[in-house]
Amino acid sequence: MPGQPARPNGKVPALKGKKQKSPFWAKAVTTLGAFLAVLSLSGVVGVKYFMGQLTHDIQTTSSVLDGESGSNVTASGKLPDGAMNLLMLGLDTRAGWEARGESSRSDTMMILHITAAHDQAYMISIPRDMIVNIPADKALGTNAQTGKINGAYAIGSENKRGWTGGAKLATKTVHELTGINFDGVVVIDFEGFKGMLEAMGGVHMCVDKDVWSSHYIVVNGQVRYNSGADPQTAPRNALWFKKGCRNMQPWEALEFSRIRHSSNGDYDRQRHQQQLLRAMAKKATSAGIITNPTKVANILKAAGSSLKMDTHGVEVSDFIFGLKGLAAADLIPIKTNGGTFAKSSDGTGEGVTQDTRDLFKATADDKLRDFLGQHPEMLISDGSDK
Numbered sequence: 001m002p003g004q005p006a007r008p009n010g011k012v013p014a015l016k017g018k019k020q021k022s023p024f025w026a027k028a029v030t031t032l033g034a035f036l037a038v039l040s041l042s043g044v045v046g047v048k049y050f051m052g053q054l055t056h057d058i059q060t061t062s063s064v065l066d067g068e069s070g071s072n073v074t075a076s077g078k079l080p081d082g083a084m085n086l087l088m089l090g091l092d093t094r095a096g097w098e099a100r101g102e103s104s105r106s107d108t109m110m111i112l113h114i115t116a117a118h119d120q121a122y123m124i125s126i127p128r129d130m131i132v133n134i135p136a137d138k139a140l141g142t143n144a145q146t147g148k149i150n151g152a153y154a155i156g157s158e159n160k161r162g163w164t165g166g167a168k169l170a171t172k173t174v175h176e177l178t179g180i181n182f183d184g185v186v187v188i189d190f191e192g193f194k195g196m197l198e199a200m201g202g203v204h205m206c207v208d209k210d211v212w213s214s215h216y217i218v219v220n221g222q223v224r225y226n227s228g229a230d231p232q233t234a235p236r237n238a239l240w241f242k243k244g245c246r247n248m249q250p251w252e253a254l255e256f257s258r259i260r261h262s263s264n265g266d267y268d269r270q271r272h273q274q275q276l277l278r279a280m281a282k283k284a285t286s287a288g289i290i291t292n293p294t295k296v297a298n299i300l301k302a303a304g305s306s307l308k309m310d311t312h313g314v315e316v317s318d319f320i321f322g323l324k325g326l327a328a329a330d331l332i333p334i335k336t337n338g339g340t341f342a343k344s345s346d347g348t349g350e351g352v353t354q355d356t357r358d359l360f361k362a363t364a365d366d367k368l369r370d371f372l373g374q375h376p377e378m379l380i381s382d383g384s385d386k
Helices: 024-031 047-056 151-157 162-178 190-200 250-258 265-283 293-306 316-321 324-328 354-364 368-374
Strands: 084-092 105-114 121-125 131-134 145-148 184-189 203-207 211-219 222-225 238-241 244-248 307-310 331-334
Touching (some): 162 184, 162 354, 190 250, 244 250
Parallel strands (some): 084 184, 121 331
Antiparallel strands (some): 131 145, 184 307, 211 238
16 A cells, blocks of 8 residues: 555564454455444444444545446435446655646555446456557546556646545446446545554554565564655665564554565556455454454544545445355456566557456456456465465
């Protein structure tokens, strides 16, 4: 997820964690950016209390999926009976951008495909540097142009159009690229995501290969934030994430999910982000979370205050409970472009492979399960088998 993590002040821990099954409310934390359903929290505090706390601070709109941004049909006020596709946008907003007239960028763009039975969820990350057609939008007053896909959100949100304009143009752009219609859009900012991780107390992660941090260094055995630095090669005192599984503090997990100065660049970053989402779902099932009302309340508070949504006319509470079939499902992460950089047809930037185009079509047609049966190489592991 984008942004600057909390500044650590100590040695990197190396603890062992324990994998857990993930109940519905825990999956909702991760897959929808912060949908904390409460179906597994009976005996803690009343469902109405948690639902009210979650939905109280969420900003909602009905202008993102307005019929020309890749929505299925006119908003009906209820979830579709068949398959669903949700677009999740993670924002990168940096200090000083607003003063210079700049806006947030959606540096994390992820499609969540939910099967017709609402019992399985697939995660597909879209490379942020992919060169695409960003369509015009008369209502927003924006012109058609070609550029990196993560810039669509920034263009749509300029001139005080805010997050609704940004999400609308980003959704429209992803729809034009993939052919996928969306039933909901979720926008989450970095600070809120960081707050959820901190409320959880960190997660258990598996590092699949040695990678180094471009933001942290080790000084006299202590980890320090390397302010203002963005090296392209590992400094002598770089912080390394070594191959293996262990418990990570919140700042560590966030940093691991941001690393892109590696052999496969942004594709490694996409994989790490998906691994982090799955790790959060597993951690949320621990007894220290689901039996602790204070921790649950803190997670809900961080989630609700960071979320912005267009649920296509469906009440947020109905949206959550309508997806209860995901309770027994696992989150399945999928790689695009074979997990490595693919040149665009004209050689000017990053493009999309034919296999990835076929992946998008299978998603749009709700034939993803069969497609992946024929293309198992597109599945991403959690790193524990490396």
